[in-house]
Amino acid sequence: MKKLAIASAVLSALVLTGTAHAYQAEVGASAAYLDPDNGGSGNAFGVDGTYYFNPVQTRNAPLAEAAFLDRASNVNAHATFADQGDVDNNTYGIGAEFYVPNSDFYLGGDISRNNAEYRNALGQKYDFDTTYYAAEVGYLPAPGLLIAAGVKGYDNDKDDGVDPTLRAKYVTTLSNGKDINLEAGAAFGDLDEYNLAADYFIDKTLSIGADYRNNDLTDQSEFGINARKFLNQQVSLEGRVGFGEVGNNDYNSFGVAAKYRF
Numbered sequence: 001m002k003k004l005a006i007a008s009a010v011l012s013a014l015v016l017t018g019t020a021h022a023y024q025a026e027v028g029a030s031a032a033y034l035d036p037d038n039g040g041s042g043n044a045f046g047v048d049g050t051y052y053f054n055p056v057q058t059r060n061a062p063l064a065e066a067a068f069l070d071r072a073s074n075v076n077a078h079a080t081f082a083d084q085g086d087v088d089n090n091t092y093g094i095g096a097e098f099y100v101p102n103s104d105f106y107l108g109g110d111i112s113r114n115n116a117e118y119r120n121a122l123g124q125k126y127d128f129d130t131t132y133y134a135a136e137v138g139y140l141p142a143p144g145l146l147i148a149a150g151v152k153g154y155d156n157d158k159d160d161g162v163d164p165t166l167r168a169k170y171v172t173t174l175s176n177g178k179d180i181n182l183e184a185g186a187a188f189g190d191l192d193e194y195n196l197a198a199d200y201f202i203d204k205t206l207s208i209g210a211d212y213r214n215n216d217l218t219d220q221s222e223f224g225i226n227a228r229k230f231l232n233q234q235v236s237l238e239g240r241v242g243f244g245e246v247g248n249n250d251y252n253s254f255g256v257a258a259k260y261r262f
């Protein structure tokens with residue numbers, strides 16, 4: 001009986017751990033192409049990374065949402081290098097998310113710097129730099145649900161502004177056993193922007209989704225469709241096609257990305 005009890009305990013432990021895989025960092029690389037109707041096509045390359053203070057347990061969650069559902073505090077960084085004709089557009093940023101232990105509160109913030117280098121018809125160059133920043137406080141009233149409010153601002157040589165923000169994110173399981181992710185956010189005032197996104201998980205490794213964002217400050221709106229597939233617990237590939245408008249100029253964007261967890 002004693003041996004049977006030990007064997008049962010070991011088997012139970014294997015079953016529980018067999019459905020989970022922990023990781024503590026994720027790095028990624030992305031590439032994008034912009035194709036406007038009126039010329040000026042361009043491309044971009046990006047890198048990003050996230051380090052989690054504690055190992056993230058995937059358990060039986062959709063792999064793309066494991067960190068959120070595990071309330072995994074982290075620090076992150078990203079950089080994007082874009083070339084669009086006469087404009088070089090580079091952005092560097094860092095951020096952090098902190099889920100307060102033994103509570104349902106959340107803190108988040110990020111800061112980034114955009115450097116745009118323009119070349120006129122004479123070949124002369126000039127720079128225009130903008131700093132962006134954001135901070136928010138959130139609450140998780142139910143598993144998989146985050147509601148957060150904060151501020152978002154920008155500052156450059158010509159102008160600056162800061163406005164209140166509000167966003168919500170909800171990951172849940174439908175009655176058919178499939179998971180979904182719903183997101184909505186808005187900034188009010190000078191920024192006057194909002195965004196919506198939804199992802200449907202065909203299984204724990206594959207999702208398809210759609211998103212929309214609009215910004216009155218830049219006079220830009222874009223609708224996109226995307227998909228992400230985990231080839232295994234560590235490696236994922238994703239793609240996105242966007243249909244947007246800046247001013248009166250329509251454009252299409254195409255992006256691919258790969259990420260690795262360890």
